[in-house]
Amino acid sequence: MIRNLQVIHVILLVLAVTFPLRSSAGRFHSHDNFRYCAISCRANGASLTDFGGVGDGTTSNTNAFQAAIAHLSQYAEYGGSMLFVPPGKWLTGSFNLTSHFTLFLHKDAVLLASQEESEWAVIEPLPSYGRGRDTEGGRYISLIFGTNLTDVVITGDNGTIDGQGESWWNKFHKGELQYTRPYLIEIMYSENVQISNLTLLNSPSWNIHPIYSSNVIVQGLTILAPVTSPNTDGINPDSCTNTRIEDCYIVSGDDCIAVKSGWDQYGIAFGMPTKQLVIRRLTCISPDSAVIALGSEMSGGIEDVRAEDILAINSESGIRIKTSVGRGGYVKDIYVRGMTMKTMKWAFWMTGNYGSHPDNNYDPNAFPSIQNINYRDMVAENVTMAAKLEGIAGDPFTGICISNVTIEMAKKAKKVIWNCTNIEGVSSSVVPKPCDKLQDQESGCDFPEVPLPIDNVEIQTCSYRRKLPLGDHVLKHL
Secondary structure, eight states: OHHHHHHHHHHHHHHHHHGGGSOTTOSOOOOOEEEEEESSOOSEEEEGGGGTOOOEEEEEOHHHHHHHHHHHGGGTTTTOEEEEEOSEEEEEOOEEOOSSEEEEEOTTEEEEEOSOGGGSOEEOOOTTTSSOSSSSSOEEOOSEEEESOEEEEEEESSEEEEOOTHHHHHHHHHTOOSSBOOOSEEEESOEEEEEESEEEEOOSSOSEEEESOEEEEEESOEEEOOTTSTTOOSBOOBSOEEEEEEEEEEEOSSOSEEEBOBOHHHHHHHOOOEEEEEEEEEEEEOTTSEEEEEOSSBTTOEEEEEEEEEEEEEEEEEEEEEOBTTOOSEEEEEEEEEEEEEEEEEEEEEESBOOOOSSTTSOTTOOOEEEEEEEEEEEEEEEEEEEEEEOBTTBOEEEEEEEEEEEEEOTTOOSOOEEEESEEEEEEEEESOOOTTEEEOSSOOOOOOSOOGGGGOOOEEEEEEOOOOOOHHHHTTO
């Protein structure tokens, strides 16, 4: 009986939001107009309240989001559409996005992730991982999810998405999770994606996870989580091509940026690298993790990463490469410049023994290749250890270059301030003097000057109008 009433409620909701749109005026009554910036503008717009949304912080809006996006998806061929989330606290479970679509949060809008596990579908593990990160088997779908999309924008006037992650963190610590925790935003197998101008709070796990995607722009985000929260990575580009991350402020319980491409044999078989990645103007605080991490899941390869103008404060390490025997894959052509670090455990860290594996079927002869790593034009203060660079015996990390770097050591610094094993490289104008394995040279390290294609993508100024013109050419599809 209860299930039947729920079905009737959904049917009535869809009818209620569909027929009023077919008014004699052929549009919503216009009372919301504003400008915003996006990779694509939309011809049609609607508010969540037009689909029964209630912003009281307690009423579930999962059905409202799902009904709204299902309806707006019909405008993909007619100039695309925007769903506007007005001021209020909008409790919701997971919902899927559509192509040629914009989700826009007003500055006083807060999306509250539902605490009810029934609001989170369980989906298959990622093929390049072979299992969930927290547990074997499946994973809870992300709060905002999309797959096989083209031209999708998630943005706002610094509106907020609150994952209310504490209950998930507690279950993780207690070993009570049946499936891997959800992320806040995950976009898969998609192209032309923008995520911008939002505040993300208290994610159950990773905050933003673009995967198997291309032409991705992430900008203007504030991402906040307690520094003790587990695995609350900020932005994790994963098997993505042509990605731009810029102008973000991140406080995290894990890596602020973690560049990935699959896990051991599953990532090797999937074979999709992350490449052509730009990271710039990032501020990060992460006392127990890295500002920018490469790996540890890097079995599909990571190449051509360019990071500049980075501020690291009270973080474990500035740049960290994480890999191990069994990973295979490669990390190559990495370029970082213009980094400022304040209160760090390590300025630079590379490790070849980050040994977690998805199962026991990984290839023990799958050695990763780490080469052409360039760090230049950096200053650091209050640093416990300048660098911990540990390659793999018989598989050294090669082509490391560090130049024009000044590191001020902490009063209680380690006695050995450079620890280098199984590496090869060069250095110039580095203080304090590096280890002997970084041979002195006169020239500085490389940084490419030719821009990547993602830098040529322009952001437009768009106008939002709350209207859906329902001509005969659209009505026949409803």
